[in-house]
Amino acid sequence: MPPIIRVENLTKRYKKARTNALTAISFQVAAGEFFALLGPNGSGKTTTISILTTTLLPTSGRVIVADHDVTQDPSLVRQEIGIIFQKPSLDRNLTAEENVRFHALLYGLYPYRPSYGLMPKTYKAKVDELASILGINNEIFNPIKTFSGGMMRKLEILRSLIHQPRVLFLDEPTAGLDANSRRALWSYLNEVREQKETTIFLTTHYLEEAEQANAICIIDQGKVVSYGSPEEIKADLIEEYILIDAADRPKLLEELDRLNVDYSAEGPFRIKSRPHQVHQLLKAIETPLTIVRTHAPTLEDAYLEILQRSSWN
Amino acid sequence: MELSAILAIAQRDFTKLLRDVPRFIGSLLSPFILIGVLGGTIQSIQGDGIEYDYITFVFTGVLAQTLFSSAAAGVISLIEDRENDFSQELFVSPVSRYSIVLGKILGETLVALPQGVATIIFGFIIGVPISAAQLVALLPVMLVAALLGSAFGLVIMSNLSSARTVNTVIGFIIFPQFFLAGVFAPIGALPPALELASRLAPMRYVVDLARGIFYSGLPDSSAVVVDTPLTNIIVIGVLFILFLTAGTWLFVRSERNR
Numbered sequence: 331m332p333p334i335i336r337v338e339n340l341t342k343r344y345k346k347a348r349t350n351a352l353t354a355i356s357f358q359v360a361a362g363e364f365f366a367l368l369g370p371n372g373s374g375k376t377t378t379i380s381i382l383t384t385t386l387l388p389t390s391g392r393v394i395v396a397d398h399d400v401t402q403d404p405s406l407v408r409q410e411i412g413i414i415f416q417k418p419s420l421d422r423n424l425t426a427e428e429n430v431r432f433h434a435l436l437y438g439l440y441p442y443r444p445s446y447g448l449m450p451k452t453y454k455a456k457v458d459e460l461a462s463i464l465g466i467n468n469e470i471f472n473p474i475k476t477f478s479g480g481m482m483r484k485l486e487i488l489r490s491l492i493h494q495p496r497v498l499f500l501d502e503p504t505a506g507l508d509a510n511s512r513r514a515l516w517s518y519l520n521e522v523r524e525q526k527e528t529t530i531f532l533t534t535h536y537l538e539e540a541e542q543a544n545a546i547c548i549i550d551q552g553k554v555v556s557y558g559s560p561e562e563i564k565a566d567l568i569e570e571y572i573l574i575d576a577a578d579r580p581k582l583l584e585e586l587d588r589l590n591v592d593y594s595a596e597g598p599f600r601i602k603s604r605p606h607q608v609h610q611l612l613k614a615i616e617t618p619l620t621i622v623r624t625h626a627p628t629l630e631d632a633y634l635e636i637l638q639r640s641s642w643n
Numbered sequence: 644m645e646l647s648a649i650l651a652i653a654q655r656d657f658t659k660l661l662r663d664v665p666r667f668i669g670s671l672l673s674p675f676i677l678i679g680v681l682g683g684t685i686q687s688i689q690g691d692g693i694e695y696d697y698i699t700f701v702f703t704g705v706l707a708q709t710l711f712s713s714a715a716a717g718v719i720s721l722i723e724d725r726e727n728d729f730s731q732e733l734f735v736s737p738v739s740r741y742s743i744v745l746g747k748i749l750g751e752t753l754v755a756l757p758q759g760v761a762t763i764i765f766g767f768i769i770g771v772p773i774s775a776a777q778l779v780a781l782l783p784v785m786l787v788a789a790l791l792g793s794a795f796g797l798v799i800m801s802n803l804s805s806a807r808t809v810n811t812v813i814g815f816i817i818f819p820q821f822f823l824a825g826v827f828a829p830i831g832a833l834p835p836a837l838e839l840a841s842r843l844a845p846m847r848y849v850v851d852l853a854r855g856i857f858y859s860g861l862p863d864s865s866a867v868v869v870d871t872p873l874t875n876i877i878v879i880g881v882l883f884i885l886f887l888t889a890g891t892w893l894f895v896r897s898e899r900n901r
Contacts (some may be wrong), residue, residue, distance in 0.1 A: 435651035
């Protein structure tokens with residue numbers, strides 16, 4: 331099956347900017363996959379998502395989303411995607427139902443009617459269904475401003491799903507939500523993904539959210555610095571080592587030289603080692619050690635390390 | 644589909660106005676202030692030296708001006724919208740950009756109309772002599788004023804890069820037109836430089852059209868009306884088409900090409 335998102339050598343330089351916001355980034359997303367785009371603030375995440383969702387033109391490179399080119403056929407792409415923005419994009423002056431109706435009319439799902447009462451039965455049934463999923467059967471005709479942040483987010487996701495998008499873009503969707511709402515949102519999104527096989531494209535800087543992804547692309551300063559499954563990324567960057575030190579350093583070093591082990595220049599000394607080799611190494615060392623620590627980083631350590639590496643280059 | 648979207652966009656603007664009570668009341672009050680306070684003050688300075696009824700003169704001017712500038716400001720607000728919450732949803736929808744523009748123009752025209760009605764009611768209250776025939780004739784003029792205003796707003800909006808400049812620009816581009824269009828003082832005999840500036844102010848043509856229609860057949864007509872309604876309508880038609888095509892083209896181009 332061809333990938334549902336294909337980004338090839340995408341470069342973006344804003345007008346009047348001296349440097350590129352994105353430099354020749356490439357990645358692919360398979361249909362039905364959960365893809366996470368990670369990066370620090372200002373790394374180019376929003377620029378990337380803007381181009382993929384057709385609100386910004388690329389400077390060069392090719393982007394195909396749901397079989398259409400974002401530059402040549404933006405409106406065909408728009409029909410196939412749903413987007414949850416960083417800031418809630420509900421109209422606070424309208425009721426929940428009016429927000430949903432507006433969306434349905436924009437996507438041409440129903441003909442225009444001036445009020446809810448005049449809308450087709452199929453539409454009303456859809457609204458009922460949405461309201462019961464959210465448990466807001468009574469509040470669906472209330473103004474949005476009376477809703478909590480978590481509820482608004484959920485409504486937005488439901489709204490973005492009514493035109494059955496093949497790809498759902500989420501731009502830092504949980505920013506500003508408390509831990510509870512965040513967890514509820516994710517369990518709901520996972521449900522959606524299983525039921526509708528919607529591809530999910532997420533930008534975030536919460537690592538625990540990315541950890542569930544099938545694939546992660548880390549960008550920094552507009553360049554891809556790491557790309558693969560969470561396991562691959564960890565394996566790629568996770569340097570496992572043990573840290574040792576002794577009161578009598580010269581003696582320890584002499585011993586390490588004799589054992590033919592590489593170590594870092596300054597103490598405490600880092601020794602690259604796989605977990606199963608640790609025991610053997612320690613057994614071989616006779617100098618009394620003052621520090622023995624094994625180091626096996628988390629994805630977060632890995633992420634920070636990748637970013638650090640990229641800023642040194 | 645596009646028609647449904649246009650109507651939905653227009654309806655949203657109007658619904659928003661109705662829900663925002665302070666804004667709604669404020670918008671209804673602004674003609675009262677312009678006619679009652681500003682008009683009244685200027686009249687007292689001028690004294691009885693003028694041969695036509697000054698309040699009626701200001702009333703007709705403010706009627707056209709209110710519709711024009713309210714619609715223009717409404718469309719310009721689309722750029723403010725673009726940077727916050729809701730219109731992101733609009734811009735990523737498959738609706739054509741032309742439909743977004745048309746929906747917005749239609750919507751802001753609808754939003755401006757209640758102000759026109761409020762102006763007329765205030766006119767009745769302060770005793771401006773309005774006949775039934777004049778009233779009926781003014782209705783299409785109000786629509787024309789609002790439509791030209793929103794098309795004008797579109798051109799301005801397309802040339803702005805950020806919402807921060809909006810308020811400055813509204814003050815800079817709309818306010819001078821109050822005087823260049825002759826809302827508060829006749830523009831029949833202006834010095835050449837001001838005459839040119841006045842001819843360039845689009846609001847002038849709707850104000851003059853409103854007066855041409857209102858004063859039609861009345862003795863004061865020659866003192867307050869500059870051009871014939873036909874001339875004004877032709878100029879308005881040309882400007883409207885020009886603003887609409889140029890504005891939409893610029894808007895569509897600038898939106899993605901950042």
